[in-house]
Amino acid sequence: MADERIRTLNHFSLFSFKDAYWTLSSSERHEAGEGWLAGLREAAKRTDLYQTFPARDSGDILVWSALPAEENCDASNFFQRYARAVNPHRQYLHSELTLWGFTKPSIYSRGRSAQEIDPFAAERKTYFIAYPFVKTIEWYLMSRDARQGMMNEHIRMGHQHPEITQLLLYSFGLQDQEFIVCYETEDLVDFSDLVMELRSSEARRYTKRDTPIVTAVHHPAEETLALFQ
Numbered sequence: 532m533a534d535e536r537i538r539t540l541n542h543f544s545l546f547s548f549k550d551a552y553w554t555l556s557s558s559e560r561h562e563a564g565e566g567w568l569a570g571l572r573e574a575a576k577r578t579d580l581y582q583t584f585p586a587r588d589s590g591d592i593l594v595w596s597a598l599p600a601e602e603n604c605d606a607s608n609f610f611q612r613y614a615r616a617v618n619p620h621r622q623y624l625h626s627e628l629t630l631w632g633f634t635k636p637s638i639y640s641r642g643r644s645a646q647e648i649d650p651f652a653a654e655r656k657t658y659f660i661a662y663p664f665v666k667t668i669e670w671y672l673m674s675r676d677a678r679q680g681m682m683n684e685h686i687r688m689g690h691q692h693p694e695i696t697q698l699l700l701y702s703f704g705l706q707d708q709e710f711i712v713c714y715e716t717e718d719l720v721d722f723s724d725l726v727m728e729l730r731s732s733e734a735r736r737y738t739k740r741d742t743p744i745v746t747a748v749h750h751p752a753e754e755t756l757a758l759f760q
Contacts, residue, residue, distance in 0.1 A: 536643065539650050540600040540609060541700050542575070542631040543661055543711070544617075545583060545590035545745060548759060552623035557760055563623060564756040570616025571596065574609060577651050580755040581659055581747030590627040591759055593659070593747045597650035600633055628743065630663055632700030632711045638675075639682040646689065648698035648715055655749045656696070656715035660722065662744040663708030670737035681734040688732065692725045694718065708740070719746075 552560065571578045575596035584591040598609055617624065634650075636643075670678065689697065700711040716722045729735065750758075 536634070536636065538600045539634045540598050540606055540631065541634070541650055541698070541711075541713075542594075542596045542609070542613070543629065543745075544594045544596075544626055545592075545628040546594065547584075547589065547591050547625045547627055549623055549625055555623075560760040561756075563620060564760060567616065567620045567624075568752055568756060570619075571613075574612035574616050578752065579655060579749065580752040581749050582755050582758055583745060583747045586746045586748065590745070592755060593661075593745060595659075628745070630661065630702075630706065630708070630711050632702030632705065634698070635701055637699065639679055640686060644697075646693065646696045648696045648713065650698065656717050657749055658716050658719055658722070659713070659747045659749055660716070660744065661711060661713040661747075662741055663706070664710040664712050664738070665708050665740040667737045667739045681732065681737075684732050685729065685734055688725065688728050691728075692721055695722055695725060712741070 552563070555563065568578075568580070571580075571594060575598045577595075577597040579595040581593040581595065582591075583593050596609070596613065598605065600606060617626075689695070695714055695716045697715075698713040700713070701709070702711060703709050714722060749755075
């Protein structure tokens, strides 16, 4: 049976606050943050804000915007709405990194995994990790069966950590990476153990790039902004 899931567009922006923002009073920062958040929420069906500082030294807040992508115009309309939300605040915000891509059914697994993240889920786990991913040319020149065998090992390792959920986005020809790999977890130590195990898998030979890694902490959006006010 064909997988009839709705394709979604997921967009991640890592922002840092400029010096001009910190010269504002606390009440002015609060007002600016409220205006920015309102615009972001109008741009997408789902908007989540994550704390990234001090987990990394570049970037204070990660914005995850998710929306259905059923029509060709959905991406362009979102980009317009997002620009309108961010542009009035550019004197206070610097974009450190932008990653985006589309969901699609995996060719290596049947149906939807119980460990797949729903971009529109009502609840988020505490920790979120995302990074761009690029395979080597040799990977794509191998037979489908050879790649399937290595991915079966990858999938088996992931199933040994059932509390870690994943979202895989495709961005071939749209950005510099081919995929964006996203994880949610309540246990960073468990997640680090999983990544260490995956490093020993045969498929690792065919990884060309999987950085920068963005590790973030989820709070309700207003609470995330309050940390920087």
